[in-house]
Amino acid sequence: MxxxxxxxxxxxxxxxxxxxxxxxxxxxxxxxxxxxxxxxxxxxxxxxxxxxxxxxxxxxxxxxxxxxxxxxxxxxxxxxxxxxxxxxxxxxxxxxxxxxxxxxxxxxxxxxxxxxxxxxxxxxxxxxxxxxxxxxxxxxxxxxxxxxxxxxxxxxxxxxxxxxxxxxxxxxxxxxxxxxxxxxxxxxxxxxxxxxxxxxxxxxxxxxxxxxxxxxxxxxxxxxxxxxxxxxxxxxxxxxxxxxxxxxxxxxxxxxxxxxxEPPAEPLSTEDMDRVYELPYVRAAHPSYKEKIPAYTMIKESVTVVRGCGGGCAFCGLGLHQGRFLTSRSEDSVVREVKELSNQPWFHGTVTDIGGPTANLYGCINGVCEACKTCKRSSCLYPAICPNLELDATAAIHLMRRVRELEKVKHVFVQSGIRMDVALRTPEYIRELAKYHVSGHLKVAPEHMHAEVLKKMRKPGPQCFLEFQKAFEKESRKAGKKQYLVPYFISNFPGSTEKEMKAVEQFVREEEWKLQQVQDFIPLPMTAAAATYYTGLDYETGKPVPVIRGLAERRTQMKQLRPHARRGKGKRNR
CATH class of the missing domain: 3.40.50.2300 (Response regulator)
Structure with missing residues (x-):
């Protein structure tokens, strides 16, 4: 053929x-x-x-x-x-x-x-x-x-x-x-x-x-x-x-x-998901294309191991699209895919990402008990981690160890999302991550540093990021590695004015951070944040909230962080 x-x-x-x-x-x-x-x-x-x-x-x-x-x-x-x-x-x-x-x-x-x-x-x-x-x-x-x-x-x-x-x-x-x-x-x-x-x-x-x-x-x-x-x-x-x-x-x-x-379809089982990901994909762009496809170049050496997201962040559509109930692939299925990947002539030994919407939720379980099946919550993680979400880092750690021990595999990195609040509950995951699975910089998403804005985002408070930063740096030192977090912040989120954005600006200045990632807020269709932006009403309470709309107004918050945009190597990026 x-x-x-x-x-x-x-x-x-x-x-x-x-x-x-x-x-x-x-x-x-x-x-x-x-x-x-x-x-x-x-x-x-x-x-x-x-x-x-x-x-x-x-x-x-x-x-x-x-x-x-x-x-x-x-x-x-x-x-x-x-x-x-x-x-x-x-x-x-x-x-x-x-x-x-x-x-x-x-x-x-x-x-x-x-x-x-x-x-x-x-x-x-x-x-x-x-x-x-x-x-x-x-x-x-x-x-x-x-x-x-x-x-x-x-x-x-x-x-x-x-x-x-x-x-x-x-x-x-x-x-x-x-x-x-x-x-x-x-x-x-x-x-x-x-x-x-x-x-x-x-x-x-x-x-x-x-x-x-x-x-x-x-x-x-x-x-x-x-x-x-x-x-x-x-x-x-x-x-x-x-x-x-x-x-x-x-x-x-x-x-x-x-x-x-109609109501949503049930999530795939592990066996069904294995079958979907092991269908006879060529895992390449169609040969009619003469130029590289940037999105494929970015993911060609990565492997999806988990589907679904229980985060329910107000600005994100994953919960409404993939659903909040998790499905993890079996270890054997992932290993078979990595082996196939490692046999490609262009593979040089690095699996660039082993994850999904939230990499450290691999092997965690929700949607199984009766309470889950009748639950109306939009998030399993906010305002607090649900006791019915079974957190266990053992599966993820074992999977990463098994993959990095494969022949032809030199490095296995985690580049997709990490839930810092979950990681703090599983310190052994942070230890394994810092020691073996970071390429020098780990992208994380605190999103903001003002407690009220984070509340509107359905994200844990700023202390969560600070504790994760401390734990990650400690484990990196123990591993004898100089590794740094790359934080991602959102400007102009509903409820965030110049005043609230100063919390981010002050944090970045004190940490002498040269930011690589600042995203101006985009209200994506059907999300909670889009409803707040459009109506000017707090999504939970219905009370008015300030919303920055015009481009001229939006530039103010963007300029607050612009002096800290990456133009060199700051203290946290060295």
Whole structure:
């Protein structure tokens, strides 16, 4: 089999090489096609392929030319549509609403290869060139725009992406369970109603006959446009129903039609997750690309070992997308992937990251006991770590030891997120991390240093970072290593004025830190922080909070930390 035949086909010639005259499913993505489990289109394509379906991929089609979608013909079952691994507006624009200079998911980092609101644009193109074909939306953009939401870059309230695009089905979350069931039902001629982890835009008749007795009715699009405070109510109600074991269906009216959102799909088991990550990915970019794809270059030597995030941070969409219940891969599965990675000709002995949304939650357990299955909390870690979250660093430590002992592996680093409050409960993890798994600098995210702002972020107070810093430096000294933390701070978060930002400025000055990472706040669709930004109301209390909106105003907090932006080697960076 040639190298091109190992990839899912992207052209009629590649279909012919497989002996296919027709696709069952066509996946359209706003990213370049990288056949790797870190790229959503590749995962969904391989999951469907494993069920026996013939799947093709069209990557970054020319949205000005509908015929660019027809190169492999009309699919028999459906078109799966995703904007890519990022929301297209976030991919295209900065926090200052200016066009980005690089698109990491495009060969050569070239910008302009995906449209704004790509999910909507691609769906409309599909309906034009393949009238009557079933359209299924997925990916982070569709997932986080499934209800009425505030779009920061357009500075306006938008309806559900289902109402905008008129897609037949929206799959939210990671999607493996829902997409398999969708393919089976379309093939068998069955209705798409009631699939966990999906949403539909109902017609007038179906809306009128809908039984609302078991549903949570969200504020309508019209109510939200009339009363900003309704967006806070909408977001809080949606968050409360994200438990896959006890969540109720959500209904939101858009005029005379309803968007019906089914409860989330259950998280994958360890065995299911192993199977997904060990599907026959080539783990490379499609050979048609002549330039490097920055996002792939960044992750090609990393391994995902855990999925889900129990943090529930107000500015982050992971809990609403991946879910807050954790699934860890088995040690054997991870080891098999690292062995495969180490056999690549370009591998030089370093596994750059072994983690996930929160690396040190590998092997920890939640979502198992009955209390978890009825829980309405948005976070397992805030305001305090839930006693039903089973913390155990043993599994993560054993996994890291086993991986670094593999032949051809010289270094194993942790670059993805570390929950410092969890690490402080497991000092043996900090010891192992500092001694073996830091490349000189460890990125951490205190986010802010003012207690009230951190409270609004749903993050532990500043003392947590200070204690972690002390513990990490102590273990680094014991290991005989000079290693430093690289802190990440957010400016202009709702509730953070120039006064609150001085807490960060003072800390950085006292520590003589040269910052590498300062992110100006971006309200991502459907998050708690976006609701606060849009309404000007505290997410928990409903009381007014100061919100910095205009670019000129936002520059003030950015300038507070600009003198400390990395221009040399400060005390903490040497």
């Amino acid at each position: 040639s190298k091109e035949q190992q990839f899912l086909p992207m052209s009629r010639r590649e279909m012919d090489a497989r002996g296919w005259d027709e696709l069952d499913v066509l996946v359209i993505t706003g990213d370049a096609y990288v056949d790797h489990p870190a790229f959503g289109a590749a995962v969904i394509g391989r999951v469907l392929e494993a069920d026996g379906w013939r799947v093709g991929i069209i990557s970054q089609p020319d949205w000005a030319d509908p015929e660019s979608l027809t190169v492999m013909g009309r699919p028999r079952l459906f078109c799966g549509i995703t904007a890519g691994n990022l929301d297209s507006m976030l991919s295209n624009y900065t926090a200052a609403r200016r066009k980005r200079k690089e698109d990491s998911y495009t060969p050569g980092g070239v910008v302009g290869k995906r449209p704004n609101l790509a999910s909507m644009v691609y769906t409309q193109l599909v309906k034009k060139v393949f009238p009557g074909v079933t359209t299924v939306l997925g990916g982070i953009e569709a997932s986080m725009r499934r209800t009425v939401h505030y779009d920061y870059w357009q500075d306006k309230l938008r309806p559900s992406v289902l109402a905008d695009s008129k897609a037949d089905l929206l799959v939210y979350g990671m999607g493996e369970r829902a997409i398999r069931e969708t393919a089976r039902r379309v093939n068998d001629g069955e209705a798409l109603a009631g699939i966990p982890g999906t949403a539909r835009f109902l017609g007038g008749k179906e809306t009128n006959s809908l039984d609302l007795s078991a549903c949570v009715v969200l504020p309508s699009f019209e109510e939200c446009k009339t009363d900003k405070a309704k967006v806070r109510e909408l977001t809080r109600l949606t968050e409360r129903e994200q438990n896959p074991f006890s969540g109720r269906p959500l209904v939101q009216m858009h005029g005379a039609r309803a968007v019906l959102i």
